[in-house]
Amino acid sequence: MIAANQGVGTRFEWRQPEAFRRFHQLIADGQVVASLRFEKVCGTLATAEYGGARWTFKRTGFWSPRVGVRQAGSDTDLAIFTPRWNGGGQLAFAAGRKFELKSLSFWEGDWAFETVDGSEVVSVHGPHGLAHRRGEAALGLCAASLPETPILLLLIWYLRILMLEDAAATAGAAVWCG
Numbered sequence: 001m002i003a004a005n006q007g008v009g010t011r012f013e014w015r016q017p018e019a020f021r022r023f024h025q026l027i028a029d030g031q032v033v034a035s036l037r038f039e040k041v042c043g044t045l046a047t048a049e050y051g052g053a054r055w056t057f058k059r060t061g062f063w064s065p066r067v068g069v070r071q072a073g074s075d076t077d078l079a080i081f082t083p084r085w086n087g088g089g090q091l092a093f094a095a096g097r098k099f100e101l102k103s104l105s106f107w108e109g110d111w112a113f114e115t116v117d118g119s120e121v122v123s124v125h126g127p128h129g130l131a132h133r134r135g136e137a138a139l140g141l142c143a144a145s146l147p148e149t150p151i152l153l154l155l156i157w158y159l160r161i162l163m164l165e166d167a168a169a170t171a172g173a174a175v176w177c178g
């Protein structure tokens with residue numbers, strides 16, 4: 001569950017403190033409340049921390065990619081995110097609950113995880129910036145009652161970073177091959 005003092009109306013900000021280092025912090029009320037650290041310069045394995053809990057996120061597969069969410073140190077997936085070709089996707093927890101990742105804007109700068117009935121749980125605007133990536137996050141009305149909210153808050157930023165890096169790599173390949 002999300003901390004009681006970090007509910008709807010809390011302003012969250014994602015920051016990348018050091019240029020080009022794949023480490024991000026989630027700030028609420030001027031305090032670091034969570035972090036996301038990619039383990040390698042070019043890999044997809046990341047460790048996420050929030051409120052003393054730790055998880056790992058890792059993308060696998062090429063033709064049928066997916067992102068596994070695990071408790072840090074475990075070999076068992078808590079959840080699997082399956083992307084769709086249009087940029088969204090579905091996150092299915094082993095316990096049964098599912099969430100949809102959807103773009104909220106034409107230019108795809110705003111994204112949200114929603115429940116299957118369409119209620120917004122977490123949303124993110126960004127990332128922006130070249131050397132220091134930053135963005136904003138917000139909680140929906142149902143966020144405080146869902147135990148998955150901390151994972152969703154971290155995973156949405158992880159996915160947005162991967163989307164941005166994939167787009168940059170594609171653009172670079174197009175220039176190289178052009």
